[in-house]
Amino acid sequence: MLLSLKIGGVAVLGALPVAFLLAWILARIRFPGRFLLDGLVHLPLVLPPVVTGWLLLIAFGAHGPAGRFLSDVFGISLLFRWTGAALAAAIMALPLMVRAIRLSIEAVDRRLEGAARTLGASPLRTFLTITLPLSMPGVLAGAVLGFARSIGEFGATITFVSNIPGETRTLPIAIYSALQIPGSEHAVARLALIAVALSLGAVILSEFLARRGRNAERIGHVL
Amino acid sequence: MSFEVDIHRRVGERTIAARFEAGEGITALFGPSGIGKTSILTMIAGLLRPDGGRIAVNGQTLFDDEAGIDLPPEKRRIGYVFQDARLFPHKRVRANLLYGYDLAPPEARWMSMDEATSFLGIAPLLDRWPRSLSGGEARRVAIGRALLSGPRFLLMDEPLSSLDSARRDEIMTVIERIRDEVKLPILYVSHDRDEIDRLANTVITLGT
Secondary structure, three states, X not given: OHHHHHHHHHHHHHHHHHHHHHHHHHHHOOOXXXXXXXXXXHHHHHOOHHHHHHHHHHHHOOOOHHHHHHHHHOXXXXXXXXXXXXXXXXXXXHHHHHHHHHHHHHOOOHHHHHHHHHOOOOHHHHHHHHHHHHHHHHHHHHHHHHHHHHHHOOHHHHHHHOOOOOOOOOHHHHHHHHHHOOOOHHHHHHHXXXXXXXXXXXXXXXXXXXXXXXXXXXXXXXX | OOEEEEEEXXXXXXXXXXXXXXXXXXXXXXXXXXXXXXXXXXXXXXXXXXXXXXXXXXXXXXXXXXXXXXXXXXXXXXXXXXXXXXXXXXXXXXXXXXXXXXXXXXXXXXXXXXXXXXXXXXXXXXXXXXXXXXXXXXXXXXXXXXXXXXOOEEEEEOOOOOOOHHHHHHHHHHHHHHHHHHOOOEEEEEOOHHHHHHHOXXXXXXXX
């Protein structure tokens, strides 16, 4: 349970800058190959999670290119570690986060950015003082959704880092394991209840943040 | 001469072109809607790149395609009062006013926050959010924000549009005081003849 929260938290914090960068590129830059990038970002959403997990296994395994790089340079391996579970969760959460953030960046009135420029703000300052705060509701909503998605991740995680108690046994994997043992209906029910509560809370919170963002537009408050 | 402008840009099927020089006081760009008056202002401000030509203010070249000069908007020191006030919705009036003031080098500023708020009568609005302001109030705050950024000249795009006649009078008085007391050169866009007759020293009529 705590492990799930830790994995979900690390996954979202790690994925957030990447998701924001991707969302910004997709929202603002027109370049050839944009549709390919869009497709790649969305791939984990439509691919069977087992396939994503297997691809991660290939890439980050002892002989995979990314795995070899990590073990040569940093002497670490993600395989069968909670960090690997966080990576799988982050990749699975990325599409949802990019979608939410991209919508909020597209909703920022670019003419406000022009106004900031005429008042003496450099492009970077304009981004930090206008674009970023105005897209913040979407960023927070994306983070909450991504967190819920991370906690629920099962297929890619179990394929990539297996099912190790205390290391990679996240909430859904714990439920699955308990189901394998006869007479553990109470344990399953308890875990499932936790999962429902967490997911429901996340959806309500993300909806609340998105609504608050829209209100901010209307009455001029901001988070 | 304050402004020297000679620019052109293709927008879709038409070409927007303008060539004029303007001196002290208010220079009005006059012409029917849709002729590209706003595009000309955005090109002078540096938000839209002309296809070619030259823009200079007080002898300093802001844009010259042959010489390869194209200063970014933040280096042009222009105050732009947009048609739709365009206040930052996530900042209170005070923070909107101080946005350009804080970014201007101290020697470039020529008006203090207190001067601006009393000049425009917006002191009671400082803690309000832009969305709660009336059209006339938002317009005055937008003018204050532009003045506080320490500009060398002002661009005003239909600053009286969609205001009732009492508000129009109020804003016109403010503009006349900028012209007469602050002596800031203003390039003023409008399609309203009466407005221009009252305010402008020079009128440039844009034809088709």
